[in-house]
Amino acid sequence: DAGVIQSPRHEVTEMGQEVTLRCKPISGHNSLFWYRQTMMRGLELLIYFNNNVPIDDSGMPEDRFSAKMPNASFSTLKIQPSEPRDSAVYFCASSGLAGRTGELFFGEGSRLTVL
Amino acid sequence: QQQVKQSPQSLIVQKGGISIINCAYENTAFDYFPWYQQFPGKGPALLIAIRPDVSEKKEGRFTISFNKSAKQFSLHIMDSQPGDSATYFCAARVGGGSNYKLTFGKGTLLTVNP
Secondary structure (H helix, E strand, C coil): CCCCEEECCEEEECCCCCEEEEEECCCCCCEEEEEEEECCCEEEEEEEEECCEEEECCCCCCCCEEEEEEECCEEEEEECCCCHHHCEEEEEEEECHHHHHCCCEECCCEEEEEC | CCCEEEECCEEEEECCCCEEEEEEECCCCCCEEEEEEECCCCCCEEEEEECCCCCEEEECCEEEEEECCCCEEEEEECCCCHHHCEEEEEEEEEEECCEEEEEECCCEEEEEEC
């Protein structure tokens, strides 16, 4: 069974450009999470969805960040305009109802570099 | 505000030794405490988890010790192996029903020397 699929795996862009990161959660999972990982701040929760509905977006750093989940099998995280301080690894994770145990299944991440 | 504090930031252990990573929390609403393991270039993966009504949980060489009154928990890796070299994150869950979220510690980079 395929795990969480993220694309692109690597993205290098210039400051001011729009960046779109994509995620396909595990089929049947009803919760989806976007995390950002940096050396300084570790793993930060940006936003999470339950049944395609955003539940908590308090971790989204500012209005330049937006996330959507148009259906159960796809989510996007968009940064517009991007800035060098947005450079990080962005992880998508999903969980099913059995995830009440606290188990999130992470993708392999999208490494973003903003020059 | 960092809700889950993890230490040390990095740890070097000899093969066969014991690795110990500690975490502390403040929010008494946390109801589940998993540990995640992350290898370079990969996403974190669940290693072992514990509920606050249990003081210890062991799975193979990995043990979680939980002290509810002190609001602390730790991961012990017995007989550490070079293959255990990875970054370890403690986490804590708050929420209920189908709405919940995990807050992670900042991670510990473990290096096990052969």
